Amino acid sequence: MIARPRSEVDVADYIDRLYRAFAEAPRRDRDESTPHRCCECDEVAARLSRYAARDVPDDEMLRLGDSLPLLSPKAFRYYLPRFIEVCLTTPESSAEAVMNCNLAPSGDLDVGERNRFAQFSEAERRVVLEFVECRAASPDYESDREFLDEVLGFWRGAS
Numbered sequence: 433m434i435a436r437p438r439s440e441v442d443v444a445d446y447i448d449r450l451y452r453a454f455a456e457a458p459r460r461d462r463d464e465s466t467p468h469r470c471c472e473c474d475e476v477a478a479r480l481s482r483y484a485a486r487d488v489p490d491d492e493m494l495r496l497g498d499s500l501p502l503l504s505p506k507a508f509r510y511y512l513p514r515f516i517e518v519c520l521t522t523p524e525s526s527a528e529a530v531m532n533c534n535l536a537p538s539g540d541l542d543v544g545e546r547n548r549f550a551q552f553s554e555a556e557r558r559v560v561l562e563f564v565e566c567r568a569a570s571p572d573y574e575s576d577r578e579f580l581d582e583v584l585g586f587w588r589g590a591s
Contacts, residue, residue, distance in 0.1 A: 443520050446562070447513075451486055453559040454513045459484065460506040467504045467546055476502050485514045493518045497526030500534040501541060508548040509556070516563055532576040535564060536586040549586075561587040 465481055466473035476499045479492055488496075493514060500508065500515060518527040537549050552560070564587050567573050568580045 446559075447517050447520065450513045450516060450559050450563075453553075453555040454485070454509070456553065457485075457510045457556070458506065459510055460504065464504055465507040466502050473502050477507075480507065480511060485511050486517075488514050490518070490522065493527060494522070494525055497528070498530045500527075500530065501538070503548065505546065505548045505551055509551050512560070516560075520563075532567065532573060532579040532583065535560070535583040536579075557587060 460481075465477035476496060479496055480488060483489070483492070488511070497515070497518060500512075503511065515527050515531065518525055519531050522528065537547060542548050564580070564583050567576075568584050573580055
């Protein structure tokens with residue numbers, strides 16, 4: 433469990449476990465990064481496809497922090513650990529600001545082959561649930577209670 437308040441040691445340990453849990457997530461190529469072609473999606477694909485998930489530079493993550501809904505299921509699974517890491521290490525980033533509403537399927541977005549949550553392994557689900565439980569327990573996210581209750585229900589049911 434990620435301790436609250438978060439110490440650097442606890443966060444570093446969790447981040448290490450997070451990447452180990454996602455080690456089998458397949459890397460996708462540029463064309464698989466986003467499900468359709470438009471200038472915004474193409475820019476996200478171009479920026480991310482140059483890097484392994486853990487190696488996406490902080491400045492790129494700060495630019496792309498709100499791009500989770502644009503990712504294909506494969507890219508979402510592959511890059512989610514980096515987005516979570518940024519949330520834990522860079523408070524008040526764009527990734528942090530939108531993370532809670534991007535941690536559970538959206539009825540309009542996550543249907544059929546487009547479902548970003550369908551491919552997670554059991555180990556991946558458990559480590560994401562740990563992150564969600566930490567956020568739900570924090571008074572910092574009380575304004576996102578509606579999202580977090582839904583997210584908790586989703587990940588608890590999936591694990």
